[in-house]
Structure formats: C-alpha cells, structure tokens
Amino acid sequence: MNYFEFYDxxxxxxxxxxxLKRKYYELSRSFHPDFxxxxxxxxxxSALDKSTTNNQAFKTLSNFDERLKYILxxxxxxxxxxxxxxxxxxxMEMMEINESLMELEMDPSExxxxxLIKQIKEIERETYQDIAPILxxxxxxxxxxxxxxxxxxxxxxxxxxxxxxxxxKLAAEH
Numbered sequence: 001m002n003y004f005e006f007y008d009x010x011x012x013x014x015x016x017x018x019x020l021k022r023k024y025y026e027l028s029r030s031f032h033p034d035f036x037x038x039x040x041x042x043x044x045x046s047a048l049d050k051s052t053t054n055n056q057a058f059k060t061l062s063n064f065d066e067r068l069k070y071i072l073x074x075x076x077x078x079x080x081x082x083x084x085x086x087x088x089x090x091x092m093e094m095m096e097i098n099e100s101l102m103e104l105e106m107d108p109s110e111x112x113x114x115x116l117i118k119q120i121k122e123i124e125r126e127t128y129q130d131i132a133p134i135l136x137x138x139x140x141x142x143x144x145x146x147x148x149x150x151x152x153x154x155x156x157x158x159x160x161x162x163x164x165x166x167x168x169k170l171a172a173e174h
Contacts, residue, residue, distance in 0.1 A: 002074055003057035013068060013135040013150070015061065024058040027051075065161075068154050071139070077147045078154070086155045097123070097163060104170055116167055124160050127153060 004011045007023040029035070031051040033044065060066045072078040100116050131153040134146045142150070 003053075003061055003070065006053060006057050007061070011071065011074070011139050013071060013139075015067070017062065020058070020061055024054060024062075027054045065154075065157060068150070068157075072147075072151055072154060075139075075147070077151050084151070084155055086159050087152050090152075090156050090159070093123075094159065094163075101163065101166060101170075104167070108170065113167060113171055117164070120160055120164050120167070124157070127156050127160070 002011075007020060007027075009015060009019060009023065028051070031047045031054055033048055033051065035047075039047070060070050069078065078084065097116070097119060100112070100119070104112050104116060131149060134142065134149055137146070
C-alpha cells in the first residue's frame with residue numbers, strides 16, 4: 001500500500017494539505033499506542049506499525065520535495081542514487097552561479113552573498129514556473145515527456161538546494 005492509498009487521497013503532485021493533515025490526525029488518534037494497551041500483543045504491534053507508517057507518510061507527503069521524489073519513485077521514474085543526470089543545459093547555466101560561489105568563498109561579502117541568494121531564488125522560481133502546468137495535471141494523463149520534465153525539475157531543485165545550503169554554510173562561517 002502506498003502512502004496515498006494509506007490516506008485514501010488521490011496521487012497528485014499538488015495535494016489538499018488540509019485534508020492530508022485531517023487524515024493524519026485521525027489516524028494518529030486511531031493508531032496511538034496508548035489506545036491499544038489492553039489489546040493483544042499482535043494488535044499492539046499492528047497499531048505501532050500503522051502509527052509509524054502514518055508518521056512517515058505524513059512526513060513524506062506534507063513536504064513538496066519529498067512528495068515529488070516519492071511519486072517519481074512510485075511510478076519508476078527515478079533512477080538509483082547517482083544514476084540520475086541533471087540536464088546538461090542546466091549545468092551550463094549553473095557554471096556562472098558556481099563561479100560566484102567560489103568567488104564568495106575566496107572573498108566573502110554580504111553583498112555578493114545576497115546577490116547570489118537572489119540569483120538562486122530567481123532560478124528556482126523560473127524552474128518551478130516552467131513545470132507548474134505539468135504538476136497541476138492528473139498523474140495518469142502525463143506523457144513520457146512530462147515525466148521526464150518532472151524528473152528534470154526534481155534534479156534541478158535538488159541541485160539548487162545544495163547550492164543554497166553551500167551559500168548558507170559560507171554565511172555561517174563568516
């Protein structure tokens with residue numbers, strides 16, 4: 001049973017987050033170990049397993065990036081770690097950002113850091129804007145090309161997040 005089935009909600013990139021929370025809290029109360037103290041050992045173990053699944057499912061589905069990764073995996077559209085390739089044209093575009101990051105490492109300045117953060121945020125915004133119409137579609141209506149676009153978006157997002165983390169790390173060091 002996948003996490004969407006667990007919550008009885010449709011598989012989608014964009015979900016009703018309020019509905020997800022309601023389902024999570026309902027199941028949290030239902031499977032909470034304190035309510036099963038008088039049950040048999042098997043029933044207690046089952047409740048604990050379901051409680052664990054509930055927590056993991058909520059953690060995954062409530063986070064957009066994790067949900068995206070989960071759906072790509074669910075449909076077999078994500079290769080093993082290390083086998084996924086960020087699109088070459090995107091990597092070329094990132095060369096300038098990486099150069100700015102190296103310059104920031106050599107000569108830290110708040111202004112350069114702010115500029116770099118703005119550049120990364122703008123690329124994230126543009127990247128999302130490009131994929132948004134596909135993410136709003138029904139999963140079953142996606143073409144192979146759409147799936148590739150979603151997969152590329154996921155990889156680009158991860159790359160940009162790592163860049164952002166590197167900038168944040170530099171800021172913390174100086």
